Amino acid sequence: MSTRKDRERIALLQGTLDLLILRTLVFGPQHGQGIARAIELQSEKTLLVDHGSLYPALQRLEERIWIQAEWGVSDNNRKARFYKLTKQGRKQLADQTSQWRRLTTAIGRILGPEEA
Amino acid sequence: MVHRRTDEDFAREIEAHVALEADRLIAEGLSPEEARRTAARTFGNVARARERFYESRRVLWLDELRQDFGYTLRALRRSPGFSAIAIATLALGIGANTAIFSVVNAVLLRPLPYRDPGSLVLIEPGEIGLSPNWATAAWRERARTLDGLAGFNGPRAVTLIHGAEPEVVQATDVTWDFLPFLGVTPARGRGFTQSDATPGAPAVAILSDRLWRSRFASDPAVIGTSVAVSGDTVTIVGVAPPGFRFPTAGAIPAVGLPVDTQPDLLRVTPERQSLNVIARLRADTNATAAGEELLAIYRQAGKAEFTKSLLDRTRVGVAPLQERLVGDLPRLLWLVMGAVTFVLLVACANVANLLLARASTRQRELAVRGALGARRGRIARLLLTESVLLALLGSAGALLVAYASRGLVRTLLAERIAHVGVVPIDWPVLAFNVALAAITGVCCGLAALPGARRINPAGLFSSGMTTVTSRSLLRRALLSAEAAITFVLVVGAALLAQTLWNLTVAPKGFDSDRTLTARVAPGLPLGIRDIDRADPMARSRYFADFFSDLRGQLERIPGVASAGAVSLPPLGGTSAGIVGVRLEGRPAADEETFTPVAFVTPGYLRTMRIRVLAGRDFTEGDRLGAERVAIVNQAFERRFAADGAIIGARIADLDGKGQALYTIVGVTEDVPDRSLRTSPDPLIIAPLAQMPAGFISWGALTFVLRTGDSNPIRLAPEVRRAIWAIDPNIVISEVVTMRERVAAGMRGERDSALLFGLFALAALVMAAIGVYGVAAYAIAQRTKEIGVRVALGAGRRDVRRLVLGQTLTPTLIGVAVGIGAAVLLTRLAASMMYGVTPLDPWTFAVAVAVLVTVALTATWMPARRASRIDPIVALRYE
Numbered sequence: 001m002s003t004r005k006d007r008e009r010i011a012l013l014q015g016t017l018d019l020l021i022l023r024t025l026v027f028g029p030q031h032g033q034g035i036a037r038a039i040e041l042q043s044e045k046t047l048l049v050d051h052g053s054l055y056p057a058l059q060r061l062e063e064r065i066w067i068q069a070e071w072g073v074s075d076n077n078r079k080a081r082f083y084k085l086t087k088q089g090r091k092q093l094a095d096q097t098s099q100w101r102r103l104t105t106a107i108g109r110i111l112g113p114e115e116a
Numbered sequence: 117m118v119h120r121r122t123d124e125d126f127a128r129e130i131e132a133h134v135a136l137e138a139d140r141l142i143a144e145g146l147s148p149e150e151a152r153r154t155a156a157r158t159f160g161n162v163a164r165a166r167e168r169f170y171e172s173r174r175v176l177w178l179d180e181l182r183q184d185f186g187y188t189l190r191a192l193r194r195s196p197g198f199s200a201i202a203i204a205t206l207a208l209g210i211g212a213n214t215a216i217f218s219v220v221n222a223v224l225l226r227p228l229p230y231r232d233p234g235s236l237v238l239i240e241p242g243e244i245g246l247s248p249n250w251a252t253a254a255w256r257e258r259a260r261t262l263d264g265l266a267g268f269n270g271p272r273a274v275t276l277i278h279g280a281e282p283e284v285v286q287a288t289d290v291t292w293d294f295l296p297f298l299g300v301t302p303a304r305g306r307g308f309t310q311s312d313a314t315p316g317a318p319a320v321a322i323l324s325d326r327l328w329r330s331r332f333a334s335d336p337a338v339i340g341t342s343v344a345v346s347g348d349t350v351t352i353v354g355v356a357p358p359g360f361r362f363p364t365a366g367a368i369p370a371v372g373l374p375v376d377t378q379p380d381l382l383r384v385t386p387e388r389q390s391l392n393v394i395a396r397l398r399a400d401t402n403a404t405a406a407g408e409e410l411l412a413i414y415r416q417a418g419k420a421e422f423t424k425s426l427l428d429r430t431r432v433g434v435a436p437l438q439e440r441l442v443g444d445l446p447r448l449l450w451l452v453m454g455a456v457t458f459v460l461l462v463a464c465a466n467v468a469n470l471l472l473a474r475a476s477t478r479q480r481e482l483a484v485r486g487a488l489g490a491r492r493g494r495i496a497r498l499l500l501t502e503s504v505l506l507a508l509l510g511s512a513g514a515l516l517v518a519y520a521s522r523g524l525v526r527t528l529l530a531e532r533i534a535h536v537g538v539v540p541i542d543w544p545v546l547a548f549n550v551a552l553a554a555i556t557g558v559c560c561g562l563a564a565l566p567g568a569r570r571i572n573p574a575g576l577f578s579s580g581m582t583t584v585t586s587r588s589l590l591r592r593a594l595l596s597a598e599a600a601i602t603f604v605l606v607v608g609a610a611l612l613a614q615t616l617w618n619l620t621v622a623p624k625g626f627d628s629d630r631t632l633t634a635r636v637a638p639g640l641p642l643g644i645r646d647i648d649r650a651d652p653m654a655r656s657r658y659f660a661d662f663f664s665d666l667r668g669q670l671e672r673i674p675g676v677a678s679a680g681a682v683s684l685p686p687l688g689g690t691s692a693g694i695v696g697v698r699l700e701g702r703p704a705a706d707e708e709t710f711t712p713v714a715f716v717t718p719g720y721l722r723t724m725r726i727r728v729l730a731g732r733d734f735t736e737g738d739r740l741g742a743e744r745v746a747i748v749n750q751a752f753e754r755r756f757a758a759d760g761a762i763i764g765a766r767i768a769d770l771d772g773k774g775q776a777l778y779t780i781v782g783v784t785e786d787v788p789d790r791s792l793r794t795s796p797d798p799l800i801i802a803p804l805a806q807m808p809a810g811f812i813s814w815g816a817l818t819f820v821l822r823t824g825d826s827n828p829i830r831l832a833p834e835v836r837r838a839i840w841a842i843d844p845n846i847v848i849s850e851v852v853t854m855r856e857r858v859a860a861g862m863r864g865e866r867d868s869a870l871l872f873g874l875f876a877l878a879a880l881v882m883a884a885i886g887v888y889g890v891a892a893y894a895i896a897q898r899t900k901e902i903g904v905r906v907a908l909g910a911g912r913r914d915v916r917r918l919v920l921g922q923t924l925t926p927t928l929i930g931v932a933v934g935i936g937a938a939v940l941l942t943r944l945a946a947s948m949m950y951g952v953t954p955l956d957p958w959t960f961a962v963a964v965a966v967l968v969t970v971a972l973t974a975t976w977m978p979a980r981r982a983s984r985i986d987p988i989v990a991l992r993y994e
Contacts, residue, residue, distance in 0.1 A: 032129060033136040051159040055130070076139055080132040 017049070017057045019100060022085065022093040025067060031080035032058060058083060066092050127166060134159055180494070184501040191502070198474055199506070201885070202467050206510025208878055209463030210556060211517025212456045214541075214549045215525045218518060220449050221548070222539045223442055229359060231299025232396070235263070236363075237403060238440045239393040240433040241414055246390035254417035255393070261406035263398045266290070266297035267391030271362070272816075273637065273849030274381065277344040278331060282844040285327060287345065288362060289385035295322075295356075297394070298363075304328075305339040305354030308384040312353075319350040320384060325358040327380040345381065346639050347845040356382065363394065363437060394437060407434040448868060451945055455608060455875045458601045462879045464556055465598045466886045468563035471503055472591050473893045475564060500561035507557030511549050515541070518549070563594065588897065591890050592926040598886045599930025599967055600937060602879040606963040607938040609876035611949055611956065612869040618951030619862050625787040626686060627725035631854035632828035633685065634835055637816035637847040638662050657740060660805040663717050663817055669838050675824050675831055680720030681804070681817040684712055686787045687861045688818065690797055694777075697800070699756050700766040711752075712789070712797060715804040715817075721747070721784060723822045731763045731782030738803040745803065746778035750786045752798035767800065778802060792861045793950050816847075820854065828853050868948060880970055887923045887974035894922040895982045902982055903990025912983035919979040920972070927971040931964055938963075 024030060024038045035058075036049040061067045066089035072082040085093070137155035142148055156162070192199040227233045239255070241247055247255075252267055259265075270288035277283075292308040301307065302322060312320050321343075323332065332338045342351050385391070397406055411432040418427050475482070482495055522539055638659070663681050670679040684690060693712035718734050728747065738745050746767060753762050767778045778800065789796040804817070823831055832851050839846050852860075859866070895902070902915055942954035952959070 031132065031136065033133040033140075037140070051133070055126070074132075074136060076136075078132060078135055078139070079128075080136060081129045 016100075017053065018061060019093070019096045020047075021054075021057060021061060021083075022066065022089055022096070025083060025085045025089070026093065029072070029082040029084040031072075031074060031082050033080070034074075035083070061089070064088075123166070130159070130162055130166070134162075180497075181501070184498055185505060187498070188502045188505050192505070195474070198470060199509075202470050202506045203509045203513060205463045205466050205470075205882060205885070206507050206553070206556060207513025207517055208882075209460035209514075210507070210511050210549065210552055211514035211521070212875070212878070213453075213460050213552055214511075214514050214518040214545060215521045216449070216453050216456045217548050218522065218539050218541055218545045219525055220453060221542070221544050223449065224446060225544065228363065228438055228441075229361065230363070233438065234436075235396045235399070236298075236437040237395055237397055237406070237434050238437050239265070239395055239410060240435070240440075241410075242430050245392065245433070247393045248390050248418075248421065250417050250421060251414050252391055252393055254413050255395070255410055258413050259395075259406070259409055261398055261401040261409045263396040264293075264297055265393055265395035266294040267385075267393045268294060268362075269385060269389055269391050273635065273847045274346040275344075275845050275847045276331070276381070277844060282840060283331065284847055284849050285380035287321075287381040287383055289383050289389070291391070292384050294382075297396075300357065300360055302354035303357040304336060305352070307354060308382075312384045319345075319348050320353045321345065321350045322354040322356055322382040323352055324356050324380045324382075325360070328355045344845070345383070346637075346847055350381075350383070363441060395434075397434075403434040403436070407432050410434065444864075448864060448948075451948070452868065452871050454941075455605060455872055458605055459875045459878050459882075460552075460556065462598050462601050462882045462886075464560050464563070465594045465601075466882045466889075467503065467506065467560045469591055469594050469886050469889055471499065471560060471564035472594075473889055475499065496565055499565060500558065503561030503564065504554060504557030507553040507560065508550075510556075511553030514549055514553070515546075518545070563590075588890075588894060588922075591893065592922070595883075595886055595890050595923065595926040596930035596933065598879075598883045599927045599971070600934035602876070602883045603931050603934025603963055603967055604938045604941055605872065605876040605879045606966055607934075607942060607959060608945065609869070609872035610959045610963060611942060611945070611952055611954065612865065612872050614952040614956070614959065615948065615950045616862060616865045616869040619792045619865055622792060622951070624686070624792070624858070625726055625785040626854075628854035628858050630823050630826060630828050631724075632821045632823055632831055632835065633818055633850065633852060633854055633857060634821075634832075634839075634848055635816055635818045635850040636663075636666065636681070636839060637849075638843065639845055639847070653740065656805075656807040659817075660740070660807065663804060666819075666839065666842065667717050667719065669842070670819065670821060670835065673821075673831065673834050673838055675834075677822045677824060678719055678723045679819060679821045680723040681717045681819045682714055682720050682724075683716070683804070683817055684714035684789070684799075685818040685820070685857070686724075686789065687791070687857055688789075690789050690799075693800070697756070697798075698768055699762075700768045702756070702765075711800060713800045713802055715802055715807050717804050717817070720820065721801075723820050724787075725822075726787055727785045728782045729785060731780070733782060734803050739805040742806075744778050744806045745781045747782040747784055747801045748780055749784050749796065749799040749801070751796050752800065753783050755798045788861070792858070818850070865948075865950070880966070883967075884970050884974040887927065887971050888978065890926070891919055891923050891975045891978035895919060895978050895985075899985060899990045902985050903987040906985060906990070907987035915983040915985070916979045919982045920975055923971055923975045924968075927967060931967050934967075935960060935964075 020039050021035055024035050024042075027038075030038065032051075032054060036051060036054055039047055039049050058067070058069075062069055062083075065086055067083045068086055069081050069083045071079060074080045134152070134155045137158060138148070138151040141151035141154055146154065228236065230236065238245075239247060241251060246269075247267065252265070255262065256265060268288055268290040271286040272288075273284050274287040275282045276285045290308075292310050292313040295302065295307050303325065305322070307322070308320065311317055323338070328334060328338065338352055339354065340351065342349050344350070395406075397403065411430070414430065414432055415427045418430075422430075485495060485498075518541060522541070525539060667679050667681065670676055683692065690710075690712035693710055697711040716734065718736055718738075721728060721733050729750070731747070734745070734747070748756075748762070748767075756762075757765060762780055762783060765780050767780065784801065786796050787799075788794075789799065819835075821828070821831065821835070825831060829852070835851070836848055839848055902910075902918070905918070906915065938960070939955060946954045
């Protein structure tokens, strides 16, 4: 099902998924499906989250103690594993966000104004 | 560390995810069935996600390691030929290293078995290293750099009579505080006390554990009983602990017969005699400072004893005990260690080659694994696991090799070290063995890895002949390395073998054929001891008569053609002599050197077949009262009478005060005195009958018997019986053939030549296997190509040449590299060689020939097989 719509989507760069997960969790605890959905919705469906890499990413973040997880119940009464930011995660998010901003600004300067 | 999640927990999370996604889709209007399918599809491969989760867990590597090991073990069992060769090769390589290391460990690394061994030093004044009693006393009293000292003298042979048969045992005299000084307590009985050492106290002795067990049947009641030791009645007061080894320093001549490492008896000595002195350095000082202080004290205390010029020339050596005990052995050990490392490198190259060959036969299997998703790192690890596992299996074999060869290793290397009892295979050796195996395994694996890396699934399945060239290049590079290392070993072995040969055939100035020797020490009867002070010559007269009589007795033994005795036998060292010698009427030689004096009975020179080049031999007429005469060696003539006219010249004391010592009546050929490699010192040979007072106070001479027996040791019991018939207290020791004495002088050379020979041989065998492997592999890989060539008209000779090129070229490259390496390395061992230069062109040429011959021989079989390849069969191949 390789539709046109799929091709317009951008696969996430290595490493950026971590940042987006952390950002999503700023608004409160969320489960994996919710995180993926939130990233897709907030990027207005530009970003495609490969669910296969979502869970290893969550696992990774959990091991670094940037997020914590516990089983809870979703809005529609399903059992799900909810992730929330830790103190370290919050600090990491701040660091990485400012780093990302500087990076994109720099790249933007080099690329120049968007051509028609 | 986060709480470890289980697989199921993760599986449930994914289920939840898919369910939540489906819920959302249903809410968007899809049918439940469709929603579930879409959700699952969007998630992707659930199994793969679970796999990735599983792999992210830390215990994974362990798990995989277990898998790899299990798999590898099965794989090795499936190819027993490959496994056996690889393991045997590694076992030999690692085993040789372990064996040599066990000696390095025992000799150089393990601390001496005494209290605070690091602070122990040996004090050696002057050239002989014995400290006179006044010096020992002065140091004890005044030296601030020392924290105590103790002395010993010996070991020397004594007779022990306990029961009927006299037995010759080794006794060492020690100061009464010697054992406590070393921190050794007797296992039974008591140690010595100060009162034991006072003059007139009853003689006491401590038995070694070995003697106590062998001669006294481990009887505890032996303590307090008396035995006869060389005619003295001695009370046994204690038994030394089982592990006690004596630090026999200085008592071991540089060349000579092996000295027993465990004196059977310790006797207490008053500090009246000269001693070997061991001391403890204070922590806040060093050997240099101690040497300076001890020298100052020595010079001051020695004023009453020695002339100023002699004292001014004296030095006091202070060296760590361990360093002095091992002597020049470290040099030999490191050389051997280097050689044995080379053997291991060859083994490594060989196993790497085998692994490569195996990797290529496993190409298909590895490619399938790759295609099925095994990561590249995982495949590499599989190969590494294989080589490490092989090395570990090899290391188990290596321990067997080391254990089996420990007798050989000890005979070759460690027997010369008195304080090393056994060469143990202990924890450091085990650790060394395992660590070496691990390193070896990784090295072999890494060497083979580039070959495995190139395996490309796609290429492999499309054609059977991809990637061959680069890998065979690697194999040939390994072959070159093997050839280079082997070449160095062969050159080293050849040089050392020539050294041994040159020493063997070097003119010695005497004839060692059919000759038996025995050291005979009669001791002094009490009567002589009493009159000693009144009549200084009584001693000489007694010895002269005794040995003259004994000589007569021995010459009557059937099979003995002639006999003679000497105080300084060839290769026995130069321990007695006079300081400062010149010829009367001639200016003194530039230095006041020590000139050894050997006393002989008539018939000694004739028995030894030492040629008298000028003048005459001694006769029975050269006795006390007649003119004192001497025969000198050529070295003496060169040194003191370079202008000739030496017969009739008179030897005088350096200060020239006293009467002339000797009139020279003859010149003999040079005979090696300390070692076969060094040219002998000037030597004065004088008749025993004219021996001045004060010489050889212990009165031991070495008898030489010229026999008609090709194995003269058969006469030994007869000789002992004849001597003990005179007096059972006479000490007979060192009963060996003259040949054995000469062989003992070549021990170091024989050891290194033998070891290098073994190593070179091992390397050659491995290199041959390597060459064979490369050739056979090349042919297997290129069967099709060879078939095409033959079909297109290539002759058998062309095919053989093709195969030979595969092995001969890398061998020659290796030999070229080896020549360079040998030029650099043999120089390091130049001091061990005799009569051959490290860069001897003939040796190098022969080594080249040996390697090329081995390469050709190893290639011959596969080449012949290749030349018989039937093109039809070859083209159908695969």
